[in-house]
Amino acid sequence: MVRPGRRGGVTSRDVARVAGLSQSTVSRVLQGNTNVTPGARAKVLAALEETGYAPNLLARAMKTHSTGTIGVVVSNITNPFYPQMLQALSMAMERADRRLTLFIGDGAGERAALDAIRQRLVDGVVFTTATTSSRPLREAMDHGAPVVLVNRAVEGLPCDQITTDNVDGSAQVADYLMAAGRRRVGLLNGPQEASTAREREAGFVDRWRQLGGEVDPALAVRGDFSYQAGYAAALDMVSRPRPPEVIYSASDSMALGVVNGLRACGVAVPEDMWVVSFDDIEPARWEVFSLTTVRQPMVEMADKAVELLLNRIADPGAPLRAVRLPTHLVVRGSTAHFRV
Amino acid sequence: MVRPGRRGGVTSRDVARVAGLSQSTVSRVLQGNTNVTPGARAKVLAALEETGYAPNLLARAMKTHSTGTIGVVVSNITNPFYPQMLQALSMAMERADRRLTLFIGDGAGERAALDAIRQRLVDGVVFTTATTSSRPLREAMDHGAPVVLVNRAVEGLPCDQITTDNVDGSAQVADYLMAAGRRRVGLLNGPQEASTAREREAGFVDRWRQLGGEVDPALAVRGDFSYQAGYAAALDMVSRPRPPEVIYSASDSMALGVVNGLRACGVAVPEDMWVVSFDDIEPARWEVFSLTTVRQPMVEMADKAVELLLNRIADPGAPLRAVRLPTHLVVRGSTAHFRV
DNA sequence: CTGAAAGCGCTTACAG
DNA sequence: CTGAAAGCGCTTACAG
Numbered sequence: 001m002v003r004p005g006r007r008g009g010v011t012s013r014d015v016a017r018v019a020g021l022s023q024s025t026v027s028r029v030l031q032g033n034t035n036v037t038p039g040a041r042a043k044v045l046a047a048l049e050e051t052g053y054a055p056n057l058l059a060r061a062m063k064t065h066s067t068g069t070i071g072v073v074v075s076n077i078t079n080p081f082y083p084q085m086l087q088a089l090s091m092a093m094e095r096a097d098r099r100l101t102l103f104i105g106d107g108a109g110e111r112a113a114l115d116a117i118r119q120r121l122v123d124g125v126v127f128t129t130a131t132t133s134s135r136p137l138r139e140a141m142d143h144g145a146p147v148v149l150v151n152r153a154v155e156g157l158p159c160d161q162i163t164t165d166n167v168d169g170s171a172q173v174a175d176y177l178m179a180a181g182r183r184r185v186g187l188l189n190g191p192q193e194a195s196t197a198r199e200r201e202a203g204f205v206d207r208w209r210q211l212g213g214e215v216d217p218a219l220a221v222r223g224d225f226s227y228q229a230g231y232a233a234a235l236d237m238v239s240r241p242r243p244p245e246v247i248y249s250a251s252d253s254m255a256l257g258v259v260n261g262l263r264a265c266g267v268a269v270p271e272d273m274w275v276v277s278f279d280d281i282e283p284a285r286w287e288v289f290s291l292t293t294v295r296q297p298m299v300e301m302a303d304k305a306v307e308l309l310l311n312r313i314a315d316p317g318a319p320l321r322a323v324r325l326p327t328h329l330v331v332r333g334s335t336a337h338f339r340v
Numbered sequence: 341m342v343r344p345g346r347r348g349g350v351t352s353r354d355v356a357r358v359a360g361l362s363q364s365t366v367s368r369v370l371q372g373n374t375n376v377t378p379g380a381r382a383k384v385l386a387a388l389e390e391t392g393y394a395p396n397l398l399a400r401a402m403k404t405h406s407t408g409t410i411g412v413v414v415s416n417i418t419n420p421f422y423p424q425m426l427q428a429l430s431m432a433m434e435r436a437d438r439r440l441t442l443f444i445g446d447g448a449g450e451r452a453a454l455d456a457i458r459q460r461l462v463d464g465v466v467f468t469t470a471t472t473s474s475r476p477l478r479e480a481m482d483h484g485a486p487v488v489l490v491n492r493a494v495e496g497l498p499c500d501q502i503t504t505d506n507v508d509g510s511a512q513v514a515d516y517l518m519a520a521g522r523r524r525v526g527l528l529n530g531p532q533e534a535s536t537a538r539e540r541e542a543g544f545v546d547r548w549r550q551l552g553g554e555v556d557p558a559l560a561v562r563g564d565f566s567y568q569a570g571y572a573a574a575l576d577m578v579s580r581p582r583p584p585e586v587i588y589s590a591s592d593s594m595a596l597g598v599v600n601g602l603r604a605c606g607v608a609v610p611e612d613m614w615v616v617s618f619d620d621i622e623p624a625r626w627e628v629f630s631l632t633t634v635r636q637p638m639v640e641m642a643d644k645a646v647e648l649l650l651n652r653i654a655d656p657g658a659p660l661r662a663v664r665l666p667t668h669l670v671v672r673g674s675t676a677h678f679r680v
Numbered sequence: 681c682t683g684a685a686a687g688c689g690c691t692t693a694c695a696g
Numbered sequence: 697c698t699g700a701a702a703g704c705g706c707t708t709a710c711a712g
Contacts, residue, residue, distance in 0.1 A: 011705060011706085013706095021682080021683090022684080024682070024707085025682065027708085031707075033708095035681055036682085037682090056460045057706095058460045059706035059707090062687090062690090062704090062707090063708080069441065078427055078622060080418075086417055087444060090417070090444045099456065100442050102426075102440050102441070102442045105434075116439065119394050119395060120396045120397060120399075120689090227622075282567075351689060353689080361698080364692085364700080367690070371692090373692095375698085376698085380697080395689085396690065398690085399690035400689080400691075401690090401704090402688090402690070402691090403703080
């Protein structure tokens with residue numbers, strides 16, 4: 001093991017010196033270039049081993065204009081949906097030999113990630129929570145920033161987008177509740193800036209009305225996808241003169257709050273109140289929740305997002321792609337195992 | 341807005357051309373160097389604005405030997421302890437104007453993060469789950485890699501380490517259970533490679549024996565800090581000829597599994613079985629769990645970790661620091677609100 | 681097949 | 697105060 005001289009560590013020049021060859025040749029061996037004699041290659045390999053060389057990837061990135069790092073923006077990492085998405089994204093990136101730089105937070109995270117593209121720190125960015133109103137995102141598009149949206153869509157934004165069939169998932173919920181005879185539904189919708197929220201709301205309401213159901217506007221409230229919002233909504237709905245028979249939450253994260261809020265009020269699920277939601281995150285299947293919920297194929301979403309982003313980076317001019325994956329209702333104990 | 345010519349975007353050279361000055365002067369203005377006439381500065385500022393310049397941080401990093409990015413290794417992001425730690429670390433780094441590159445996974449994540457240091461992609465790494473057995477970590481220390489351990493410690497490893505008083509926290513649990521008269525304790529310990537597991541186990545057992553308690557070896561099992569391990573342990577303990585009266589889990593993540601496993605068996609908490617654990621993550625205070633647990637000061641841990649790591653990067657030769665933060669028992673419903 | 685050289689986009693001594 | 701130049705550590709045409 002040759003001790004590095006300066007703070008910078010061993011360079012390819014050091015390796016070249018040890019091998020008795022030029023730095024170019026070392027670089028060629030590193031790049032798998034075939035124009036190297038077996039003898040030279042062997043010397044370089046030995047020198048690489050002896051010096052414990054690790055390439056300076058900043059320098060490489062300077063030349064190649066590619067850092068091998070992808071940014072990921074999540075709004076709130078303590079919402080369990082995002083760790084699961086992040087896990088899936090991380091695995092897909094690892095397979096593609098890419099690193100993941102994480103940006104947490106809605107506005108600030110988004111801006112920081114977009115800056116990182118311009119600053120050449122990341123090759124592209126995955127947005128898990130894009131909102132319609134994001135001006136920085138639109139501006140980044142004008143500059144051709146390599147971006148992919150997963151989970152949420154933003155109409156008219158010229159980038160690749162991966163979503164799931166939120167409308168159909170919600171329609172399945174409507175079908176299910178109508179067949180079960182639960183007509184008085186409390187709707188806990190998500191924030192209007194989120195496409196997921198809009199689609200899940202419309203998907204349910206449209207089908208529900210088609211089926212002859214009614215939606216009491218007094219029982220339609222809006223949360224921000226947080227546990228706290230679900231908790232508060234549960235307390236609110238329960239205190240109404242005529243409470244709903246079932247609460248349909250636009251996300252599992254809010255549904256966890258709903259179930260706990262109901263428990264705090266002494267309202268039993270499913271005996272006194274049914275709960276249905278969307279996502280099928282891990283806690284949904286825990287006994288204490290046992291949520292009937294619409295499953296999104298997280299791993300497929302993440303895989304597709306990474307695939308499209310890498311394609312986009314490799315070929316910025318390729319036609320835009322919009323992928324929509326199917327969803328399906330998973331029935332569990334929070335609706336008393338009623339099966340249609 | 342001047343359109344960038346090449347794919348590389350606007351460079352400081354482009355800005356210089358627009359300003360009618362040299363690239364050096366642009367760089368000086370960017371660095372806040374005072375040796376620039378107000379007139380020149382104004383011209384540069386205008387050109388910066390006009391061109392929409394963003395510095396290439398790779399190039400800057402090449403010169404300064406500092407990337408402004410910190411690596412963070414977490415073993416399992418779907419264990420809710422880690423998102424909370426990550427959130428706190430992310431906020432601390434944001435305040436320090438550092439980016440966060442995330443490495444998920446025990447062995448692979450650790451190696452990838454250590455490689456990233458050698459490859460100059462990150463200035464240092466925060467390990468949230470170091471284990472005693474990690475050879476790569478020891479090797480990295482030999483090369484003077486800037487590393488800080490938070491949460492878990494590794495004895496003899498020459499790096500800064502932030503832990504909490506696991507021994508004392510567990511002793512508080514022993515005191516509490518003894519005072520409550522719950523003598524038959526099922527111990528769900530963590531993996532031996534984890535210092536937290538060893539300390540929590542020893543802290544409890546030592547104090548418990550001091551107080552005259554006994555630990556039935558048949559009721560001491562070991563898990564890997566996962567939900568699944570807790571779930572399985574609950575099923576196991578409940579099926580014993582003489583089950584425990586209380587299960588003390590070495591982590592909340594396992595305790596969530598314990599509570600659900602007990603529920604699956606129809607065992608009521610706290611009526612039929614008490615549950616106590618360690619960490620005080622968010623779900624611990626949800627009504628469905630209401631865990632009596634030992635609180636760790638996560639935000640302080642994260643803040644301290646980032647502070648020590650940045651100091652270490654700035655001054656590699658500074659004396660090693662070991663910080664241990666206090667813990668305290670939080671009593672909730674999983675022990676029937678018994679208060680000592 | 682191999683080496684000398686240019687250049688990625690910065691920062692910062694070095695002259696003037 | 698300002699500019700020309702060196703250099704961070706690579707990759708890759710360009711000669712030979």
